[in-house]
Amino acid sequence: MNKIIGWICAVLLPFSFALSAIETNTAVKVTPVLKTSQSWDGVSLSYPQGQAEITGVRIEIAPGGETGWHLHPVPSFGVVLQGQLEIKLKNGKTNVVKAGDALAEVVNTAHSGKNIGTEPVLLLIFYAGAVGQPNSTPFTEG
Numbered sequence: 001m002n003k004i005i006g007w008i009c010a011v012l013l014p015f016s017f018a019l020s021a022i023e024t025n026t027a028v029k030v031t032p033v034l035k036t037s038q039s040w041d042g043v044s045l046s047y048p049q050g051q052a053e054i055t056g057v058r059i060e061i062a063p064g065g066e067t068g069w070h071l072h073p074v075p076s077f078g079v080v081l082q083g084q085l086e087i088k089l090k091n092g093k094t095n096v097v098k099a100g101d102a103l104a105e106v107v108n109t110a111h112s113g114k115n116i117g118t119e120p121v122l123l124l125i126f127y128a129g130a131v132g133q134p135n136s137t138p139f140t141e142g
Contacts, residue, residue, distance in 0.1 A: 034077055034102035040087075040095050041106050045075045050130030061085065061121040067113040069139040074129035076105040083121030087113045110139040 022030055038044055061067065061083070069090075084098045090110045097103055098117075105111075105125075115121045127135040 033079060034104065036104050038104065039075075039106045039109075040103045041089065041093060041109065043106065043109070045104060045107065047128060048074050048130040048133055050133065053129050053131045053133075055127040055129060055135055057125050057127075059121075059123040059125060061113065061115040061123075063115050063118050063120065065115050065121075069110050069112045070136050071110050071139050072105055072107055072127070072136050074127050074133060074135055075107055076125055076127040076135065078103060078105065078123050078125035081122040081124055083115060083119050084117035085113050085121045085123070086116045087111055 022028065024030060036045075079102045080097050080099050082099050084096065087095045087097065088111060089106065095103070096116070113121075129135050
């Protein structure tokens with residue numbers, strides 16, 4: 001549990017300013033895990049309009065399990081706590097992430113995730129959304 005709390009603290013810190021404001025000592029260690037202005041497919045990120053709403057979720061995917069095709073209308077980022085996940089885009093581009101990896105998710109782009117390992121995938125995901133706006137929606141062609 002302390003490891004998860006440590007990841008949350010490291011991920012939520014605004015890296016450009018907070019690292020110099022937090023005194024590093026034997027009791028406090030700050031390790032950046034992600035700093036980017038682009039999603040993993042190289043597209044620039046931007047925040048939605050409206051009242052900001054941050055949502056954090058823990059997702060578990062069984063071995064062989066799939067998320068199904070979906071998209072996120074808001075920026076999100078996450079950390080893989082356990083396992084190995086293959087993420088596919090409709091255009092065929094793939095990304096494989098494993099325990100310890102952090103990534104900025106694609107926005108308004110249909111994608112699906114599949115656990116390609118032998119243990120459950122555990123993800124800690126944070127959405128930078130807006131009040132009243134969904135963080136994720138199913139994708140159906142047509």
